[in-house]
Amino acid sequence: MTSALLHPFSKPSSNNYHTLVRSEGVRVWDDKGNEYIDGLGSLWYCQVGHNRPELIQAITSQLQTLSSYHTFAPMGSNISDAAAERIRSISPFADGRVFLCNSGSESVDSAIKLIRKTAILRGEPERQIILRRGRGYHGVNVGGTTLQGIPANREGWGDLLPSVLEIDPTNIESAASIFKEHGNKIAGVITEAVQGAGGVFPPPDGFLEGLRKLCDDNGALLVFDEVITGFGRTGNWFAADTYNITPDLITFAKGVTSGYQPMGGVLISREICDLLEADPQFVFMHGYTYSGHPAACAAAIANIDLIESEELVQRANHVGVRISQGLEALRDDGLLSEVRGVGAIWAGQVTAATTEQGIQIRDKMTEMGVICRAINGALAFCPPLIIEDSDTDLLIDTAAKAINEIMSV
Ligand SMILES: Cc1ncc(COP(=O)(O)O)c(C=O)c1O
Structure with a gap:
């Protein structure tokens, strides 16, 4: 039996969801105890982080x-x-x-x-x-x-x-x-x-x-x-x-x-x-x-x-510079073909990735504990503006690992 909940933008026949139960700062946890960094501010919205x-x-x-x-x-x-x-x-x-x-x-x-x-x-x-x-x-x-x-x-x-x-x-x-x-x-x-x-x-x-x-x-x-x-x-x-x-x-x-x-x-x-x-x-x-x-x-x-x-409007630029520099480095390595964004909203177009491969990379990143959004072969990042540099770097490092894994198959 599928769950009672019909998810937005979902395949109604699917039962494959990450069931979140808790959040704090830039992190969320699922019902199996897995921890994730929220690289998209939930759905592009969580400026101040969770559970403030x-x-x-x-x-x-x-x-x-x-x-x-x-x-x-x-x-x-x-x-x-x-x-x-x-x-x-x-x-x-x-x-x-x-x-x-x-x-x-x-x-x-x-x-x-x-x-x-x-x-x-x-x-x-x-x-x-x-x-x-x-x-x-x-x-x-x-x-x-x-x-x-x-x-x-x-x-x-x-x-x-x-x-x-x-x-x-x-x-x-x-x-x-x-x-x-x-x-x-x-x-x-x-x-x-x-x-x-x-x-x-x-x-x-x-x-x-x-x-x-x-x-x-x-x-x-x-x-x-x-x-x-x-x-x-x-x-x-x-x-x-x-x-x-x-x-x-x-x-x-x-x-x-x-x-x-x-x-x-x-x-x-x-x-x-x-x-x-x-x-x-x-x-x-x-x-x-x-x-x-x-x-x-x-x-x-x-x-x-x-x-x-907390001066988060100004901080958006700091977060964005960190993300974009990380993504630019992946472009220098050939993993990305384009880096786009402004402030603290960015995307990296994975070199030669199809929409399906983008989703596979996203899924691999989720498995590794980082949530981002895959759009037409690009990976989008829009984290809470309170994110620390070490966590921003984790977003980028995890993207690199997942791209290498999926695109070299
Ligand atoms: C630019 C823009 N307009 C409208 C909407 C719709 O907002 P909601 O999902 O809150 O109805 C979104 C959602 O992502 C959006 O990005």
Whole structure:
């Protein structure tokens, strides 16, 4: 019998899982007592490391004070106000606002609705088209599935959203020619600043600047999906700061709580807030039962405080230099053909590895006590920002051993 749990992104017929039972710092343990270094921060999210008492305490005491309450009008809570304020305070939108939800997928679908609503409020309801970027990952709700630039994630679900077109992931000319043809029908463009789940691809020089200009010239919104890159991962609070481009909306999740509670959200620029606030009769008919959940809000505040007090945003660069130098050494040895990344998110493309061989290398590394992610023959690393150099080196050494073992067979 298979287990009752249907795992995400799994083969439903498989029963082959590592059953984790405990975590601490950068390590997790399974039910057989095996220890692993968490080279991916769980799923690209655990900035502060596991089982931090500061977060557990903040969540516990919040649950003891106001355990749960919704924030649909006319209700609110001191903790949801405080979390939104704290998130805004580190964002590029000092005078913007924060919409809260429970996941990256919900943040993306919320952004889609905000893109369309903006066009309507501007008196341009004919602007319906949203541009996605090849290789992009934007979650699994129906909107985000439509915006996937990874065909395997997008296909096989029947009809998705209409009015979505795809731009090339690296060639800005492809975006320019779509704008040339459809400019006055395009409501917005969504892109990860650094493509993560597609294989860790920082933007080509000038690409994000090019998108910003095309959007400005054509009256479209630019959305950065910072679900992975937000909250310090790229060496600034947001990748928008790292690349010095200001989008109109920023989606976030993951690192906002380091995963201690589910939370996502959308940062909304003042210009769009002005549109939403202009008509006192206008009602924003969107929100989730758990938008601004007290436990998640307490986790977000404590997490941001901890990232700040331990200077983990700056530390992302230290961690990243260590990882990239390690990966570059593997490239010098011929084990890797390409090294990609920024801040503390990196990937090494294993020389001549197929997708299947990448998975075999990942499995071998897991057997050796290191967790990473295999994507199209590349190994991705996105560890907690508290990782010590000796553990970073273990990630790289284990990758080298596993590559040698699998690729020489
Ligand atoms: C850029 C990006 N957007 C959206 C999502 C979806 O987030 P979630 O899995 O929390 O729904 C992810 C998840 O990896 C992501 O990387």
